[in-house]
Amino acid sequence: MTNKTWRGYGLGTKNNKGAYIEMYFAPENIIETSNVVVDPDDEIIKKFEIVFVSDDKPPESVSEAYLKLHLLSLRKVKPNETNLDGIFNILPNVAWTSLGPVDAEELSNFLYENKGKGVPVKVFSIDKFPSLTDYVSLSDVRIADASRVRLGAYLGPGTTVMHEGFVNFNSGTLGEAMVEGRISQGVIVAENSDIGGGASTMGTLSGGNEIKISVGKNCLLGANSGLGIPLGDRCTIEAGLYLTSGSKVEILNENGDVETSLKASELANKPDLLFLRNSLTGAIQCKKNKNVNKLNKDLHDN
């Protein structure tokens, strides 16, 4: 966590009870400030809602939660640097439709009325988090399917998120990256790494994992692979191999002989490793990584 504080001027949508269900902050309407005093005659406060947040304090309202999610996606704070405790309880469930956001509890009537009048309406999502691209525009990234990147994702410059890629809120990439797999909440991927098609990074919200996963620089998670440990720089996980933290791994020396066996968790954050499954013995093995990942420059000059 940092202890930075922020002021944002937001435009929001309210449900039928008058409560905000979402809020948009243009980047020029967010400033880092410790000054909570606002001139009441300022023109801007007639049009916008003024919202304050501190990185070291949890959000206490829909507006504050949205400002924090914007700060992440606008790259003003990195994942795990701002307190998001309780955000699931604060955010309402919203139906994101082609006619704008609607409180999920009001969707039934909304559908009925529009269908009755023959007005086309498409529901894109019923979720507490909207898509990043509906709030934040980044001209130096590509997001092939915007429904797969939540507001609150942090995408480094030069990141490409392909159709099978996914980036949760409070997670992301620090620089150029190819994302064709899933970056779970809390997971950070360093520069020049490639998360292959369908690759999984274990998250801490579901499924019982408690270790925060990360991926170092110049790493490659092969297609359909999985990662259950924090991975050091210049590491590769072979396509199709799921490396859980409890996996026992044979350590090979330069001659290809097995020297010892370790739990994968003991290899956390160690650089220059190649993980694979021996296709004849079925054992997970680890050796020195000689083909370090390089990104295809053509794909990342956005």
Add this chain to the structure above:
Amino acid sequence: MTNKTWRGYGLGTKNNKGAYIEMYFAPENIIETSNVVVDPDDEIIKKFEIVFVSDDKPPESVSEAYLKLHLLSLRKVKPNETNLDGIFNILPNVAWTSLGPVDAEELSNFLYENKGKGVPVKVFSIDKFPSLTDYVSLSDVRIADASRVRLGAYLGPGTTVMHEGFVNFNSGTLGEAMVEGRISQGVIVAENSDIGGGASTMGTLSGGNEIKISVGKNCLLGANSGLGIPLGDRCTIEAGLYLTSGSKVEILNENGDVETSLKASELANKPDLLFLRNSLTGAIQCKKNKNVNKLNKDLHDN
């Protein structure tokens, strides 16, 4: 199958030949009834189309198929409880666009005319089944990407379908569940289970599988895992392990010794099992499951 019968009042869209291509039924316009007599002077029949279906008879028209799909998604019948024989032949292929549904055979002209006039049109899908959320609104579920849940899916209260989740028609969850993997046609997932990211449940429509898969209560299918047998309560499949019905599995006792080997299909519906692949020998193993899945309450209080 049940032998319940239903009457619905629907609003539909027709193609250029005058045939229905889809139909919407508001929940209040569906009643369980064995009475097929309708008063011809009733005001409602001037506005709506009257449709009757029985759970034990296959649908015979687009309208009947749509009413059956609504019954499933509105939780009035459970998966495999209503006869859907022949539904693929009954349903037309529809282009689901931002301007409404269009017969797939009429899409070419539709695109040409709109492009020529500069009218933006987005085609979301060309499919026989629409998205659930465009027809049925459930305020007690979350569906992060609505394009991944077909009308006819049955989602129990408290279900979250994440971006990588998928639920086909005539399949679903009976209660609270986290769905980050794919629930194939005919597959039912019981309460408090977690289908991990990219996890696969074998379906019977494609790929040659003939056994109907199910998942018991408090189960966890790990990320990128797969399931080819009906799974009992409180079972876990390790991340990355695909358990096919023909897999031979080593059965371990409390001391971790191999007692015997069985085909996975012999373990169908048995409770309290943990399946994993030994990372040194490569063998699929099964032992008593000690860490039974619990859902994260924060994520499921919709």
Add this chain to the structure above:
Amino acid sequence: MTNKTWRGYGLGTKNNKGAYIEMYFAPENIIETSNVVVDPDDEIIKKFEIVFVSDDKPPESVSEAYLKLHLLSLRKVKPNETNLDGIFNILPNVAWTSLGPVDAEELSNFLYENKGKGVPVKVFSIDKFPSLTDYVSLSDVRIADASRVRLGAYLGPGTTVMHEGFVNFNSGTLGEAMVEGRISQGVIVAENSDIGGGASTMGTLSGGNEIKISVGKNCLLGANSGLGIPLGDRCTIEAGLYLTSGSKVEILNENGDVETSLKASELANKPDLLFLRNSLTGAIQCKKNKNVNKLNKDLHDN
């Protein structure tokens, strides 16, 4: 590559600097021709932009790139038959929105202005390639989630692309096929094959693979499997098995005995093979394939 040449009449969208960011070609407005002379008094050239391309020359403009992508999706040229060198540098990054395409660099202002006026706007994608279905309509295919098939994909008649399927530009299926996995750039799938849910075909753009992958006729890639070699006809890869080109594979005879071991790359293009991982020894094995894939006819009569 062929040496065919084509003339197209297109309708495009320009960015604020006056440069084309996309172009639409109706099928009737594309002709195969070697004649580059056009009558300047022709009415059509007042409404449309005239564009010429040759299959053996790379595209040199946005308009030419779009015409080539249309040729592929309209089945006028097959994948790998038209020169697409440099296409990533030619195509601009575009925000595909519900109000039409917007230059990615102009999205920030576009969002701000629309949010300020309360106009709903949905951003579907920020990418160099649009969705096939927004440009080309095929009445003999199904595409369950249109965001997963890029313009430039080649879909054979009777192809179904399910929600988890993906087809990149310059790749695709030659005839009937079930696509529930990912077909990477350059990959071609022959008739009557099934790419199972979440299955991966290794591409050559990212991740270091340099071998062009293909799939023969009547093949089945099981769910969550992966393919790193060109696969012959009537082959099956077991669900969950990732076959990389460097994998060593035990070859079994009719009695189930191991005869020898080969690298998977030595089995490229060989027919009638079944690949699986022995669930007790962990070894990847190959034997004669006795259950050849047949598609479910109900699903493919579009």
